[in-house]
Amino acid sequence: MASTERPLSPHLQIWRWGLHMGLSIAHRTTGIGNAVGALLLVWGFYALASGPEAFAGFHDFLTSLLGRLVLFGVTFSVMLHLCTGVRHLIMDTGRGLEIASNRRIGILAILAAIALTLGLWAGAYGFAGAL
Amino acid sequence: MTKFRTPISKVRGLGSARSGAHHWWHQRITAVVNLFLVLWFAASVMTLAGADYATIIWWVRDPIVSVLLVLLIGSLFYHFRLGVQIVIEDYVHDEGTKKISLLALTFATLALALAGILSVLKISFGG
Numbered sequence: 514m515a516s517t518e519r520p521l522s523p524h525l526q527i528w529r530w531g532l533h534m535g536l537s538i539a540h541r542t543t544g545i546g547n548a549v550g551a552l553l554l555v556w557g558f559y560a561l562a563s564g565p566e567a568f569a570g571f572h573d574f575l576t577s578l579l580g581r582l583v584l585f586g587v588t589f590s591v592m593l594h595l596c597t598g599v600r601h602l603i604m605d606t607g608r609g610l611e612i613a614s615n616r617r618i619g620i621l622a623i624l625a626a627i628a629l630t631l632g633l634w635a636g637a638y639g640f641a642g643a644l
Numbered sequence: 645m646t647k648f649r650t651p652i653s654k655v656r657g658l659g660s661a662r663s664g665a666h667h668w669w670h671q672r673i674t675a676v677v678n679l680f681l682v683l684w685f686a687a688s689v690m691t692l693a694g695a696d697y698a699t700i701i702w703w704v705r706d707p708i709v710s711v712l713l714v715l716l717i718g719s720l721f722y723h724f725r726l727g728v729q730i731v732i733e734d735y736v737h738d739e740g741t742k743k744i745s746l747l748a749l750t751f752a753t754l755a756l757a758l759a760g761i762l763s764v765l766k767i768s769f770g771g
């Protein structure tokens with residue numbers, strides 16, 4: 514891009530690793546990763562609309578070991594993105610920008626994402642009567 | 645807000661960083677919409693675990709559920725479209741490749757969103 518010599522902003526290697534940096538990367542990674550969930554969503558409704566046989570194929574995949582692993586990954590990705598997303602929205606209001614408070618809402622986001630993921634899966638197994 | 649814009653900037657509608665404030669706002673508006681609809685959808689799917697085909701169809705057909713599902717798919721893919729645009733703009737610096745990537749992104753997200761929405765409507769209208 515730059516055809517003239519201009520000062521560059523500090524590059525990646527000079528930043529010290531910390532929770533904030535990990536969460537920033539995680540928010541972007543899960544945002545992209547959520548595309549897998551979006552594809553599953555469209556596939557599911559397409560299969561539902563196409564009739565019982567098509568839906569059986571979708572259902573067989575989801576309940577297979579691979580399907581369950583993918584769905585568990587998607588659940589955690591969406592829930593982590595959701596919680597770090599709420600953290601972003603809080604920071605947009607100017608809150609949670611001090612080192613201590615930023616760390617606090619960061620840890621809170623991770624714990625909430627784990628709790629939501631495990632809660633949803635425990636609930637699902639409970640409703641399916643397979644617990 | 646608009647008062648601070650020059651006429652040419654208004655015509656371009658791209659803002660100072662060529663994507664502009666409206667992109668930022670839409671990312672956040674869809675984020676808040678997603679927050680509620682995704683939690684609703686996740687909780688609903690949880691209660692539908694183990695349900696058979698007929699039960700799920702019956703659930704989708706409820707008019708309120710149909711409307712919320714269409715909104716969820718629309719908001720989710722619009723949010724995704726806006727988010728990946730930022731990622732592309734961060735990493736793809738060649739103008740031509742960037743334009744083509746963004747165009748491909750728009751078509752892909754539009755096609756998927758329409759496929760999802762039409763499927764929901766087909767179920768909901770009893771096709």
Ligand code: HEM
Pocket residue numbers: 645646657658659664665666669670673
């Ligand atoms: C809840 C829904 C929405 C809200 C609250 C909303 C809000 C806004 C706001 C506040 C602006 C002005 C931003 C600025 O001054 O830079 C704006 C501009 C705009 N919005 Fe929306 N919007 C919504 C949905 C949509 C949708 C669904 C579309 C199209 C798919 C859209 C297209 C636009 C366009 C093209 C502009 C003009 C951008 C510009 O002049 O830079 N909006 N919107």
Ligand code: HEM
Pocket residue numbers: 540541542543544545547548551591594595596598599601602671672675676678679680682683720721723724726727728730731
């Ligand atoms: C569940 C509720 C969700 C919330 C609260 C949320 C919140 C947010 C927020 C606040 C941002 C902007 C962050 C920033 O400016 O750096 C963002 C970015 C993004 N979101 Fe979401 N989001 C949600 C769901 C989704 C879903 C379902 C997808 C994908 C299908 C998604 C994909 C993305 C992507 C790709 C970005 C851009 C990431 C980046 O620029 O690094 N989000 N989200």
